[in-house]
Amino acid sequence: MTVFIELREKIKAFYARYDIYILPVVKFALAMVIFIGINNMLGYLTILNNLFVVAVLALICAILPLNGTVVIGVFMIVLHCFGVGLEVGGFALLMYLLMLLLYFRFVPGDALALLMSPLAFAFNIPGTVPLALGLLRGPVSAISGAFGVVSWYFVKMVDGIAEMKSIGDASLLDVLKEMLDRLVNNKAMLLSVIACVAVVLVAATIRKLCATYAWEIAIAAGCGVYVLITLLGGLFMKVDTQLLVLIVGIAGAAVISLILEFFVYSVDYAGSQYLQFEDDEYYYYVKAIPKRLGSRSDYDRSDGDENGEQPEEFERIYGVGREKERTAPPVQDIAAAPDVPEDAAEKFQNVDFTSKLEESLKDL
Template identity: 35%
Template sequence: MDNVYVLRERLQAIYGRHSKIFDKGLQFLLALVAFLLINQNVGFMKAASSPVITVALAVICTFLPLMATVVMATALLLAHMFSLSLGVFAVTAVVFLVMYCFFFRLAPKMAFLVLLTPIAFALKIPYLLPIVCGLAFAPSSLVATSCGTIVYYMMEYVKKTSTALEGSGAKGLMTQITKYAKQVFQSKEMWIVIIAFAISCFVVYSLRRQAVDHAWKIAIIAGAVVNVIVIAVGDIALGVHTSYGALIGGSLVAIVVGLILELFFFTVDYARSESLQFEDDEYYYYVKAIPKVSVSTPEKTVKRINERQETEIIDTEAVRKNAERKREKPVSKRTPKKGPGVKVQDMREVDKMLLTQSLRKDLNLDD
């Protein structure tokens, strides 16, 4: 487990050093996937569905606030709806106007959730949304997820009935508007999902704030179970068919994602928890303190080893002959003294010279 904590610390350190690059990269990827999803499902205007236009819009949105991406996606979706039918465009524009009124008032900082919700539905993992919102955000994030859910079901309905809507003509405009609005606002499956997400998010948010051991794990599992139960009961009561395999599989994925979020945002050591009590002039305070789990990242020490070690062979006889030649050169007019004392002194000088050269080689002083 320590290796996991070390990996977490390293990832957080990397993100801290390059946070702007990661944020802009994720913003570009989010905008690109959102625009591709719109063009793939309701790409009725061929010019707006061009890959070049899609990438260009994503690049522009990368350098703008995140809310600009939501506005750009709305404009792109309305352009496709207008290309399909004037009645569909009118109803979609009114729906977006109502959603923006609630969104800007209650959750203006949750723009990315409006984009992530249809993407999660398209990837068949929508059930992780209430778990993530309950763990990382406030209940006001449900406004953003609800708006994204409505947008997804609108695109799904238009995608399935585009042929009938396109052939209505100007005479059946009111009939077209009534039918489309009725289908959007009376979709039983959509309202079941919105209600289930809201209940699950409140359960997760309430439980993870409790002062109990392993509160986040309890909240994650309870939220997933509540989500499955509410959707199953709603389907049975209203006669809506839902794939229970996808429901259970998506809930398991939501549990795994929730545990990953706990690892990065709420890792504590319950074994070292302490209960504190103190008072002032007006109140008694009972506090439960739980230390966070922190592991210091080990530092690597790199030691260079010189693999190439050259050995120089010293010829002792040659060194002695060279020393004798230097001694034989006359440095003055006086005749050098001869005798056994001189030979001993010469041998000592030769030994000193050999020792000095050997030490210089060992200590790399010649380099």
């Protein structure tokens, strides 16, 4: 375990040192994956299917905040919907405009969750996003989780609408009515939204408890709630659920959540301490849990240089090190200063400085 902890600290230190270069590359790669996925699922507008256009948009996202990637991704989806039909594009524009207004009003910091939701559904691990939101954010983040689910099912629904328009001569009202019916009466989407919201609420509530292994319990409870709601909801709402895919997906979500916990909240419960304080009005009972930092036995005195100095790697990982000896600059010995030449002293010995000063004042 110590090896992994030290590796984690080295990764954190490496990221802290080079984040100015790593972050734009990661945002560019994420934007490329998201935009290519949108084009593969929709692809009704030819100009957006160009890889050069996608690369340019991803480069723009590399210098923008993550919310910029969200807005550009929504813009691409709406444009593809306009490629299907004017009514489809108008419906998508109104729906996403409402979602963005609510998103920027309540949960503007959940951009990564919105971007990762389609990837989680594509890899059959949809429970990862609500678990991460419950562990890292809070109950309000259930809004962003629900928006990610709705967006995924809406993009899948557009294909059916495009087939309907290509087969028959449907009027504008017929297309709008069909889209609204498919969106509102989509039981699979409704079940996924309920499961997502429930997982976020359960995980966020348990994670904040002052209990041992609260994060692990929150992950287990979130996985159990997701499976239970999906299975029971599938039975009552008559939604087809593949049990094997569900189990494998929730297991993958649990593993990813544990990895996330290792990097964000890694503590040593065996070293917990209970402290008590008091003042004039209250008694304070505090539970202190130490963080898991790498073992320092590998950086003992014997590993230093011949003077016992700790290596630079120790200071970089742990942020501490031996205090360097600082010596004050040498004080100049006045006695050792060179004497004034005798001829200079004799030169100024007979000068009347008072008369010189009076003459200069008369000139003024």
